[in-house]
Amino acid sequence: xxxxxxxxxxxxxxxxxxxxxxxxxxxxxxxxxxxxxxxxxxxxxxxxxxxxxxxxxxxxxxxxxxxxxxxxxxxxxxxxxxxxxxxxxxxxxxxxxxxxxxxxxxxxxxxxxxxxxxxxxxxxxxxxxxxxxxxxxxxxxxxxxxxxxxxxxxxxxxxxxxxxxxxxxxxxxxxxxxxxxxxxxxxxxxxxxxxxxxxxxxxxxxxxxxxxxxxxxxxxxxxxxxxxxxxxxxxxxxxxxxxxxxxxxxxxxxxxxxxxxxxxxxxxxxxxxxxxxxxxxxxxxxxxxxxxxxxxxxxxxxxxxxxxxxxxxxxxxxxxxxxxxxxxxxxxxxxxxxxxxxxxxxxxxxxxxxxxxxxxxxxxxxxxxxxxxxxxxxxxxxxxxxxxxxxxxxxxxxxxxxxxx
Amino acid sequence: xxxxxxxxxxxxxxxxxxxxxxxxxxxxxxxxxxxxxxxxxxxxxxxxxxxxxxxxxxxxxxxxxxxxxxxxxxxxxxxxxxxxxxxxxxxxxxxxxxxxxxxxxxxxxxxxxxxxxxxxxxxxxxxxxxxxxxxxxxxxxxxxxxxxxxxxxxxxxxxxxxxxxxxxxxxxxxxxx
Numbered sequence: 257x258x259x260x261x262x263x264x265x266x267x268x269x270x271x272x273x274x275x276x277x278x279x280x281x282x283x284x285x286x287x288x289x290x291x292x293x294x295x296x297x298x299x300x301x302x303x304x305x306x307x308x309x310x311x312x313x314x315x316x317x318x319x320x321x322x323x324x325x326x327x328x329x330x331x332x333x334x335x336x337x338x339x340x341x342x343x344x345x346x347x348x349x350x351x352x353x354x355x356x357x358x359x360x361x362x363x364x365x366x367x368x369x370x371x372x373x374x375x376x377x378x379x380x381x382x383x384x385x386x387x388x389x390x391x392x393x394x395x396x397x398x399x400x401x402x403x404x405x406x407x408x409x410x411x412x413x414x415x416x417x418x419x420x421x422x423x424x425x426x427x428x429x430x431x432x433x434x435x436x437x438x439x440x441x442x443x444x445x446x447x448x449x450x451x452x453x454x455x456x457x458x459x460x461x462x463x464x465x466x467x468x469x470x471x472x473x474x475x476x477x478x479x480x481x482x483x484x485x486x487x488x489x490x491x492x493x494x495x496x497x498x499x500x501x502x503x504x505x506x507x508x509x510x511x512x513x514x515x516x517x518x519x520x521x522x523x524x525x526x527x528x529x530x531x532x533x534x535x536x537x538x539x540x541x542x543x544x545x546x547x548x549x550x551x552x553x554x555x556x557x558x559x560x561x562x563x564x565x566x567x568x569x570x571x572x573x574x575x576x577x578x579x580x581x582x583x584x585x586x587x588x589x590x591x592x593x594x595x596x597x598x599x600x601x602x603x604x605x606x607x608x609x610x611x612x613x614x615x616x617x618x619x620x621x622x623x624x625x626x627x628x629x630x631x632x633x634x635x636x637x638x639x640x641x642x643x644x645x646x647x648x649x650x651x652x653x654x655x656x657x658x659x660x661x
Numbered sequence: 662x663x664x665x666x667x668x669x670x671x672x673x674x675x676x677x678x679x680x681x682x683x684x685x686x687x688x689x690x691x692x693x694x695x696x697x698x699x700x701x702x703x704x705x706x707x708x709x710x711x712x713x714x715x716x717x718x719x720x721x722x723x724x725x726x727x728x729x730x731x732x733x734x735x736x737x738x739x740x741x742x743x744x745x746x747x748x749x750x751x752x753x754x755x756x757x758x759x760x761x762x763x764x765x766x767x768x769x770x771x772x773x774x775x776x777x778x779x780x781x782x783x784x785x786x787x788x789x790x791x792x793x794x795x796x797x798x799x800x801x802x803x804x805x806x807x808x809x810x811x812x813x814x815x816x817x818x819x820x821x822x823x824x825x826x827x828x829x830x831x832x833x834x835x836x837x838x
Contacts, residue, residue, distance in 0.1 A: 341686075399723075
């Protein structure tokens with residue numbers, strides 16, 4: 257195994273195993289607690305935006321509201337519909353829940369990336385990273401896991417043996433599969449700039465504000481990623497999966513008790529993970545913001561711990577953004593959703609990716625960068641005109657025939 | 662350790678493969694296929710082909726089987742099938758014969774090749790190793806976009822042609838009603 261963790265290179269002894277076990281525990285617990293707090297945070301912030309008070313009875317500031325809800329859900333009756341496929345019905349919540357935790361494992365949660373530190377910290381006399389695993393295929397692992405998450409939703413709807421959940425799950429999985437393409441293409445831009453797949457490598461390359469991938473890739477991949485990630489998470493304004501007014505709650509209509517809670521938990525967990533992913537890919541992860549040589553340092557804090565503080569602050573911003581989206585944006589219609597994904601986000605991210613690659617190739621081979629830029633803009637412009645033309649023709653044909661679907 | 666992981670992964674793929682053939686419900690069969698694909702992905706990791714493993718999960722488990730499930734759900738064939746009727750005469754006999762021949766060929770290949778097949782990295786000219794964690798990706802990129810670029814491009818053209826053909830067939834202008 258190559259460099260999943262410097263801890264596991266060479267002989268593995270009990271101390272190393274203990275540290276890994278501890279990391280697993282901490283990551284799992286952090287995930288659960290973060291999810292719990294995220295539910296509270298969302299309800300509180302959205303209440304504030306709508307001039308309400310929000311949860312305020314259980315615990316200080318209503319902090320324990322989620323815990324109370326969880327306990328309540330645990331003791332509710334667990335129903336399995338008569339026409340359900342019992343095995344798949346039981347399996348589906350876990351297929352939604354487990355991937356949500358797995359992708360949290362590859363996110364660098366802290367550590368010192370300054371200078372030559374490379375994110376490696378020393379615990380109990382061993383060198384290790386503040387992340388559960390740093391596989392060489394890093395980001396691809398996250399994509400693979402998010403591909404698996406589709407199964408939970410799809411099978412939940414199908415196995416319920418009822419129409420509304422089936423419709424909800426078909427909608428949801430079509431949406432998730434469509435937006436995965438845009439998500440992958442915008443990640444590809446980041447990978448080209450970073451030159452590595454591993455998450456710690458990507459973070460390590462973003463040492464100053466100018467090298468943050470947000471800037472280095474041009475802002476376009478970030479915007480595409482943010483939109484595609486929101487759709488991937490099935491959060492407003494892309495929450496057609498739930499669409500209370502149309503679908504009676506979507507794919508988990510027939511679920512109750514703790515099985516429903518697992519879906520709910522997975523959804524919020526995914527939000528937290530995706531925010532952390534955005535920060536890792538585009539905003540330097542645990543790296544403190546730095547302009548040139550001046551680093552915005554928090555005094556009195558060891559550098560390794562400071563990374564965690566910065567990561568937390570950055571993730572919090574994106575969690576707030578997601579709640580903000582939910583409070584302010586109206587839901588898209590289904591055809592608008594598909595149009596946005598296939599006809600705008602995928603072409604834009606693909607075109608931008610090609611342009612970035614042309615730039616890098618030009619720099620590597622010593623071409624005139626001005627010519628490269630002009631040529632690539634011309635090619636992309638021609639492609640865009642062709643695409644628009646094709647779309648107009650297909651739209652007019654569809655009108656002519658009377659839309660079949 | 663390697664042996665243990667190999668046994669688990671091989672068992673996973675075998676159980677999954679049997680499930681694909683033996684489960685009567687098409688959705689369960691498709692899920693068994695996912696199990697097989699995961700087993701193969703683990704085998705890829707064991708052979709230090711992490712990139713292939715990830716792509717295996719993303720493409721096969723994440724896209725193709727999802728597509729299968731879509732078709733199964735939307736066409737409403739997710740009921741237990743009646744296996745008594747044979748669509749084509751002698752189909753079962755021919756299928757059995759071909760299956761036997763194929764497994765015979767595979768076993769023969771393994772026997773003839775002997776120990777050489779189990780040597781790590783013997784599939785690609787140079788073994789995946791060294792300190793560069795991205796060596797895997799670089800090698801595959803070199804092979805696909807270097808030595809085999811024509812085959813690669815032809816495959817993509819084939820896929821595009823297939824998609825265009827499907828769209829044309831499905832959306833042919835209907836004669837005036």
